[in-house]
Structure formats: structure tokens, C-alpha cells
Amino acid sequence: MKKVLTGNQAVAHGVLLSRAEVISAYPITPQTTIVENLAELCADGILEAKFLRVESEHSALASIIGASMVGARTFTATSSQGLALMHEMLHWAAGSRLPIVMANVNRALGAPWNIWNDQTDSLSQRDTGWIQLYCENNQEVLDTVIQAYMIAEEVYIPVMVVLDAFFLSHTSEPVEIPEGGEVDKFLPKYHARYKCDVNDPHSFNLMVSPEYYQEFRYKIQYAMEEAKKVAKRVDDLFAKSFGRGYGPIEGHLCDDAEVILVTTGTVTSTSRGTIARMRERGVKVGLLKIKMFRPFPREEVKEALRGAQKVAVIDRNISFGCGGIFGHEIKATLCDEEKRPQVFDFVTGLGGRDVTPSLITEIIEYTCQNERPEGEIIWAGMRG
Amino acid sequence: MRIEIPGEEYMVSGHLACPGCGAALSMRFALKALGGKIIVVLPACCWSIIAGPFPYSSLKVPIVHVAFETGGATGAGVKAALEMQGDTETTVVVWAGDGGTFDIGLQSLSGAAERNDDFIYVCYDNEAYMNTGMQRSSATPYLSWTTTTPANQPKENPKKDIMEIMAAHRIPYAATATIAYPEDFIRKLQQANSTRGFKFIHVLSPCPPGWRIDPELSIKISRLAVQSKIFPLYEVEGGEKYTMNFEPKGILVDEYIRLQGRFSHLSEGEIELIQENVDKEWNRLRKKAGG
Structure with a gap:
């Protein structure tokens, strides 16, 4: 029903x-x-x-x-x-x-x-x-x-x-x-x-x-x-x-992706649309949704990110003095990989601020255009 | 009326109480009174240690050790689960010290009392944080010294009146007891067990190392507490019907106080002050009981 x-x-x-x-x-x-x-x-x-x-x-x-x-x-x-x-x-x-x-x-x-x-x-x-x-x-x-x-x-x-x-x-x-x-x-x-x-x-x-x-x-x-x-x-x-399954993670268009966006919660839904539009423009971007945070699905995450050159993590959270928490977990997970993608950790959407398709587009474009992030944390969607 | 103390033992050797521990004797009597079909919920208190370390237990009944401030809430949860299982026979007893009752657990206790959850809450009161080495609680008596209220700055406030707080919740049954009157204590536990709703028993439990008394004096001091009106034995039904259970015979607080090192710093004048307070409280209570 x-x-x-x-x-x-x-x-x-x-x-x-x-x-x-x-x-x-x-x-x-x-x-x-x-x-x-x-x-x-x-x-x-x-x-x-x-x-x-x-x-x-x-x-x-x-x-x-x-x-x-x-x-x-x-x-x-x-x-x-x-x-x-x-x-x-x-x-x-x-x-x-x-x-x-x-x-x-x-x-x-x-x-x-x-x-x-x-x-x-x-x-x-x-x-x-x-x-x-x-x-x-x-x-x-x-x-x-x-x-x-x-x-x-x-x-x-x-x-x-x-x-x-x-x-x-x-x-x-x-x-x-x-x-x-x-x-x-x-x-x-x-x-x-x-x-x-x-x-x-x-x-x-x-x-x-x-x-x-x-x-x-x-x-x-x-x-x-x-x-x-x-x-x-x-x-x-x-x-x-x-007839419905989710898995601890879900990789979406990750196989040929150069940049993989990592999301959780409702930001994932918003990102699906954004990624579809960017794909149409020829940007090789994929999406990794993390459903299970504890226990952390380390092997699955490694597998999904293998092959990507860059990873953009959207963190709707912050561990003060450290950074975004998912970003931190992803970096720790990748540390023993032989070929590690560059991780960009975006902190945004705090306290209910909207994470809009245009903000997600900016995040992906920033990741595409920069060799490395400007710092451990990239604050996205800040007031101008 | 004299009630025989049941012979069955549910507390066995190997417990870790100090010699003369009032809390150990309180538990022994309580289990005799309530029988083996009980679940004991133990928030952090001396009894967390007395019961014995893993993998041992000195009690023949199941024990659930829980966090310090959760006696009332855990008791409610255990009872709710038993009710869902159709078990109406098992009695749930929360067994908490004065810290877990008067202080950190007061909110959770009040919640359970207000909801009138159907279990017995026993506070064994040794009048300070004795498990951590004698720090002041709100159950510590006026002018007593503790390690956090040293003799040159003893406790300035009177003992919190937990019985009045419970009576104000209009719970079906609340009673005080001591190990010096085991028949009275056992009768009250049995009355609690045959009453539906929230029941509260406040049992004074001398602590020889904390009160600075000889272990063999625990019973005598418990008796003097009642006889000197410091710890009156009484019952409150529905928050309104007060019944006094023991008529003191004119013993002054001085006799109770002089036996205890925790009062050794007091001057004559200060003891008189305590006497005045005790008389005032006694009269207030007598009025409530219609006497």
C-alpha cells in the first residue's frame, strides 16, 4: 500500500x-x-x-x-x-x-x-x-x-x-x-x-x-x-x-568517474540531479552515498573510490579543530591505498542552511579545477 | 505485633561490604521480606561493589547494574517489559543510595513517582557519598563533617527531607525504616509489595568507616537515631495519611551524636542547635500524623 x-x-x-x-x-x-x-x-x-x-x-x-x-x-x-x-x-x-x-x-x-x-x-x-x-x-x-x-x-x-x-x-x-x-x-x-x-x-x-x-x-x-x-x-x-535494498554504500556512476562526490542523507538526492546535469555537460563525476557510518564500510568505500582522481566530500557537520567528519573517515580509509585520490572536504549546510544544486555544482567545479584543496576544510556556501 | 523474620537467605557469603555495614544488613532483610521472585535494579552506590565483582554475585536474585542517576527510569522500563510479557508476579526493586536518590537520581525518581510506576524504590541512606570516601550529599546531616565539608566548615544545610518530597508526589506508600527494627522494616517492605503503584522505603543505613563508628555500634546507633527523634519511623499513605510507628522515650540527640566521629568537632552550642532542629521537625511530623 x-x-x-x-x-x-x-x-x-x-x-x-x-x-x-x-x-x-x-x-x-x-x-x-x-x-x-x-x-x-x-x-x-x-x-x-x-x-x-x-x-x-x-x-x-x-x-x-x-x-x-x-x-x-x-x-x-x-x-x-x-x-x-x-x-x-x-x-x-x-x-x-x-x-x-x-x-x-x-x-x-x-x-x-x-x-x-x-x-x-x-x-x-x-x-x-x-x-x-x-x-x-x-x-x-x-x-x-x-x-x-x-x-x-x-x-x-x-x-x-x-x-x-x-x-x-x-x-x-x-x-x-x-x-x-x-x-x-x-x-x-x-x-x-x-x-x-x-x-x-x-x-x-x-x-x-x-x-x-x-x-x-x-x-x-x-x-x-x-x-x-x-x-x-x-x-x-x-x-x-x-523489492528494495540499499547496501552500506551506494555507488552511482562511479566506474568511469574522475571525480566522486561523497554524500549522506538528503544531500544525496539533491546531488543525483546535479550529477545527471553535469554528466550531460561531459563532466565525469560520480556519486558515493554512505548509508552505514558505524561500522564504517571501509572495504566498500575503498573499492568504490578506486580509480577516481579526486573525491569531494560534503560534510554537513564539523569536528572543531579537525574538519568534516566524513572527510576525515574517508581520508583515514584511503591512507593505505597505493594510489590515493586527492580528497577535498567541503563543510557546508550547517544549522539547516540549504545545500542547493548550484552549491553542489560549485563544489564539483572547484574539485575539477583545483589540483589540491586550499586547506583541510573548504567552507562552502558561506555568506558573501 | 511481632513478625518472624523469614529464614530463607538470598544474600550469601562473599559480599564485599565493610564490617558493620548497614546497607548489607538492609539488603539481607529486604530479600528475606520480598522473597526470591524479584529483580534488583542497582544504580551506582556502595552496593555496586558489595554485590561482588565479575564473575561473582553475592545475591541469589537477578541484579541489573545501571548508571548512577537512572534508578527510577530503569525500574520503570524493567516493569514495563515484565507487564508486556504478562508477568505480574515478579517484583521490581530499585536499590539506591542517598546520592543516587537525593541528588543525581532525584529527577528520574520523581518521574517514576509522578507516573506512579509499579515498583518498590528503596533508598538505603548512609548520609554521604560513602563509596567514594565520604563526600557530602544532600542527605548529609546538618553540621556533620565530610571530606568535602571539613570540620572547620561543616555542612551548613539541613538534610533534604526526601520523605516529604515523595509524599508530595501522592504516591500510594512511603515509609522509613532502620536495621535496628527489622520486624518493622520487613512489615513495611511486605506492605509495599502488596500495594500497587510507586512505593518508597527510606532505610537509614549506618556506615562505620564514614560515620567514624565502631562496626559493632551500627545497630545501636540505628536504634538511637529513632529513639532520639533524629530518624522517626513512620508511614505515609497516598501522601496524606501519616502513621507514626514508634514513640521515642525522651533520649536527646547528644547521646546519638557523641558516639560518632563525624560529629566530633561539634560544640555544646552546636549540639543544642541540632536538638532544636530535631524537636522542630518532630513536632511538624507529629502534627501531620494528627498527634
């Missing part, structure tokens, strides 16, 4: 189809309509779940950590300041090896206040041990939520599904909604391999000495590597069941 849904409604539909059992959330713009939708679905008895209306994002994640420990399928959603407040619990969820799924609507962080789109909120949580999946459109949002549960419940690593503030969260698009029964076959009821159970009492997360702690960390890293394979398998299975 096709319906017109906002990105936030697509998240809620994904959670409904995945039959989450405990949901806990706190409102924050632009995430709020996700939890409003879910609250309504629960109140109407369409989704059979306990909905906890907690007093902060910190408690939202803390409470579903508790629920997940007892073996429930859980969900929460947040954005920006809310995600920052959750930071401690992000580590706790991953360290506890809980298959929690959370949607994060990418919004800029204060100060100063800004409610619009920017990726620094989720990217600055990159070391917390969560899988991060970035979405390009509302269909991908819905599909990714369902896939996220399947991945999480196999590797016992929490998954963050990330979508752009307003450009997706509040924008309506036609979305194909899979049949509930079909999703049930794809994603059966969750049975936790380990859980807190009075009939089989164990201690969870007790003090671990230096003799053991490192191995706990090793196992998370190992599970992250496994997650790459699992995510591929899940995506293939999803494609077989529903």
Missing part, C-alpha cells in the same frame, strides 16, 4: 510494523511527531506496546535499557540536545549489548539555538558503540527501521536510524508500506538470547576488573565487524521480500 508520509510518520510506521513492545520517549523538535504518532498508535490499540512518557531523554534511554534487559523489543527517538543528554546511556546500551533501535532526527546543536538540519549530533556519538544508518528518503527511513531490528537482534548492538531534520522529518513523500504479515515473516517476535530472568538469576553489568574488561571491549568490536556482514544479509533478504 502506498501512502504519503513524512519522515517522522515513516519512522512510526516502521516501529509499528516491527511490533516494538516498550517505547519510551521525550519530546524534542523535530523528533516530536514520531512519538506523538506512536503514542496515538498505542492509545488506539493498533500497536500493542507500553509507552513510557518519561521526564527526559536520559530517562528515555535508561528506561528502555531496563526493558531491553528483560527481553522486550524497544524503541526511542530523539534529536540534537536530547541525543547529547543521552550520551552516557548510549555507552551503557552498547556496553550492555542490547538490541535497542532509536531514531535520531539530525538537528544542529546549541549554543546558539538552532532547530534545523546538521549531522554533528549523531556523528559526535560515533564512539559510543552504536550502529549508525543514515537515510536519504522516507521510504528508506521506514525500511531501515525494520532492518535495524533484525541487525540489532542478531549482533546485539544497538542501532541508530538517522534522518535529516525537516528535509525528511517534516516533508511528505509517497512511501510503500509493506503488509504487516509480510514484515512479521521477515522479522519474527524477538526472543532474547540472554535476559534478566528470576528463574535463571544472573548479574548484569557488574564491576569488571582489568583482567576482563578489555575482552568485553574486544567482543563489541568483533560484533561490529560481524554487523557489516549481517547488515548485508538483512538488506539482501529485505530486497528479496520487499
Whole structure:
């Protein structure tokens, strides 16, 4: 069935189809309509779940950590300041090896206040041990939520599904909604391999000495590597069941490209059009969309960029004192390649500033015309 | 009325509590009172250590160790999951220290109390951050010294009245207890367990190294706290119905204070000041209980 849904409604539909059992959330713009939708679905008895209306994002994640420990399928959603407040619990969820799924609507962080789109909120949580999946459109949002549960419940690593503030969260698009029964076959009821159970009492997360702690960390890293394979398998299975697949990355016109543009989120959609027009003008430009940021699909990225002379990364984020975060990851990924393309890292679109086709054209032209970038960061779309 | 203390032990040897630890005895009594069908949620506190390091546990019930400020929220989540699984028998007990309750966990505690989430929250109160070596909390008594309120600048503020905060949430049941009156403590835990909604038990738990007392004095000091009106035993139902459980016999705070090194710097005048405050608080409480 096709319906017109906002990105936030697509998240809620994904959670409904995945039959989450405990949901806990706190409102924050632009995430709020996700939890409003879910609250309504629960109140109407369409989704059979306990909905906890907690007093902060910190408690939202803390409470579903508790629920997940007892073996429930859980969900929460947040954005920006809310995600920052959750930071401690992000580590706790991953360290506890809980298959929690959370949607994060990418919004800029204060100060100063800004409610619009920017990726620094989720990217600055990159070391917390969560899988991060970035979405390009509302269909991908819905599909990714369902896939996220399947991945999480196999590797016992929490998954963050990330979508752009307003450009997706509040924008309506036609979305194909899979049949509930079909999703049930794809994603059966969750049975936790380990859980807190009075009939089989164990201690969870007790003090671990230096003799053991490192191995706990090793196992998370190992599970992250496994997650790459699992995510591929899940995506293939999803494609077989529903006719749509995404992959950890998507290369578009990369094979003969001299310049490859690297994007995430909605900038990808805008870039598709721009690249088509530049191709018509004879510019050999390709596009690499990165969906999976953690675990970072290193091999796939290397493979896709092999052969390109230059790579232009659009970073809607900044790590102060360093540069764009995707740019940094791409450079690190390419460092052991024998023939490395020149990486140009463009920081732009912060705090909701539009990344327009003409700005993307400028970015590609700059990359074509210059041997090397003027610095580690090229600030694009600055006020004149 | 005398209630027999259940013989079943759910806390076994190998725990890491200091000698004379009030928190260890509190847990032992609580588990006896509540039986084996419970899940213990442990935010950071002395008990994070006492329970034992990986791969050991000194409790025969499941324990979920959680972050410092998350007792209320985690308890709510655990309960919600059990309800979804149709499990109405398992009791969820959040077991938190005074730091995790009065200070860093107050928001999450208030959230759970306001939602009237169905679990028992026990605060074992040793009146300072004892796990990190005796730093002031908002549960630290007036004029006591700690490592962050040294003797020449002792705590200037009275102990936060956590029971009144809980009563103001109109929760179904709140009660105080101490290890010196185990029958009273056990009865209150059992009453909490048979009440639906949010229950709060505030149990005074002496800390021999922190209070600078001999370990063998833990019970005596717990009894003196009640007898001197410093820590009255009472219950509050629905935030309104106050019941006093013990009538003190005119013991002055001086007797309680002199046994403890944490008050050793106090002058006669300061002890009198404490006595005045204790009398004032006692009268306020008696009025609420209609006495």
C-alpha cells in the first residue's frame, strides 16, 4: 500500500510494523511527531506496546535499557540536545549489548539555538558503540527501521536510524508500506538470547576488573565487524521480500568517474540531479552515498573510490579543530591505498542552511579545477 | 505485633561490604521480606561493589547494574517489559543510595513517582557519598563533617527531607525504616509489595568507616537515631495519611551524636542547635500524623 508520509510518520510506521513492545520517549523538535504518532498508535490499540512518557531523554534511554534487559523489543527517538543528554546511556546500551533501535532526527546543536538540519549530533556519538544508518528518503527511513531490528537482534548492538531534520522529518513523500504479515515473516517476535530472568538469576553489568574488561571491549568490536556482514544479509533478504535494498554504500556512476562526490542523507538526492546535469555537460563525476557510518564500510568505500582522481566530500557537520567528519573517515580509509585520490572536504549546510544544486555544482567545479584543496576544510556556501 | 523474620537467605557469603555495614544488613532483610521472585535494579552506590565483582554475585536474585542517576527510569522500563510479557508476579526493586536518590537520581525518581510506576524504590541512606570516601550529599546531616565539608566548615544545610518530597508526589506508600527494627522494616517492605503503584522505603543505613563508628555500634546507633527523634519511623499513605510507628522515650540527640566521629568537632552550642532542629521537625511530623 502506498501512502504519503513524512519522515517522522515513516519512522512510526516502521516501529509499528516491527511490533516494538516498550517505547519510551521525550519530546524534542523535530523528533516530536514520531512519538506523538506512536503514542496515538498505542492509545488506539493498533500497536500493542507500553509507552513510557518519561521526564527526559536520559530517562528515555535508561528506561528502555531496563526493558531491553528483560527481553522486550524497544524503541526511542530523539534529536540534537536530547541525543547529547543521552550520551552516557548510549555507552551503557552498547556496553550492555542490547538490541535497542532509536531514531535520531539530525538537528544542529546549541549554543546558539538552532532547530534545523546538521549531522554533528549523531556523528559526535560515533564512539559510543552504536550502529549508525543514515537515510536519504522516507521510504528508506521506514525500511531501515525494520532492518535495524533484525541487525540489532542478531549482533546485539544497538542501532541508530538517522534522518535529516525537516528535509525528511517534516516533508511528505509517497512511501510503500509493506503488509504487516509480510514484515512479521521477515522479522519474527524477538526472543532474547540472554535476559534478566528470576528463574535463571544472573548479574548484569557488574564491576569488571582489568583482567576482563578489555575482552568485553574486544567482543563489541568483533560484533561490529560481524554487523557489516549481517547488515548485508538483512538488506539482501529485505530486497528479496520487499523489492528494495540499499547496501552500506551506494555507488552511482562511479566506474568511469574522475571525480566522486561523497554524500549522506538528503544531500544525496539533491546531488543525483546535479550529477545527471553535469554528466550531460561531459563532466565525469560520480556519486558515493554512505548509508552505514558505524561500522564504517571501509572495504566498500575503498573499492568504490578506486580509480577516481579526486573525491569531494560534503560534510554537513564539523569536528572543531579537525574538519568534516566524513572527510576525515574517508581520508583515514584511503591512507593505505597505493594510489590515493586527492580528497577535498567541503563543510557546508550547517544549522539547516540549504545545500542547493548550484552549491553542489560549485563544489564539483572547484574539485575539477583545483589540483589540491586550499586547506583541510573548504567552507562552502558561506555568506558573501 | 511481632513478625518472624523469614529464614530463607538470598544474600550469601562473599559480599564485599565493610564490617558493620548497614546497607548489607538492609539488603539481607529486604530479600528475606520480598522473597526470591524479584529483580534488583542497582544504580551506582556502595552496593555496586558489595554485590561482588565479575564473575561473582553475592545475591541469589537477578541484579541489573545501571548508571548512577537512572534508578527510577530503569525500574520503570524493567516493569514495563515484565507487564508486556504478562508477568505480574515478579517484583521490581530499585536499590539506591542517598546520592543516587537525593541528588543525581532525584529527577528520574520523581518521574517514576509522578507516573506512579509499579515498583518498590528503596533508598538505603548512609548520609554521604560513602563509596567514594565520604563526600557530602544532600542527605548529609546538618553540621556533620565530610571530606568535602571539613570540620572547620561543616555542612551548613539541613538534610533534604526526601520523605516529604515523595509524599508530595501522592504516591500510594512511603515509609522509613532502620536495621535496628527489622520486624518493622520487613512489615513495611511486605506492605509495599502488596500495594500497587510507586512505593518508597527510606532505610537509614549506618556506615562505620564514614560515620567514624565502631562496626559493632551500627545497630545501636540505628536504634538511637529513632529513639532520639533524629530518624522517626513512620508511614505515609497516598501522601496524606501519616502513621507514626514508634514513640521515642525522651533520649536527646547528644547521646546519638557523641558516639560518632563525624560529629566530633561539634560544640555544646552546636549540639543544642541540632536538638532544636530535631524537636522542630518532630513536632511538624507529629502534627501531620494528627498527634
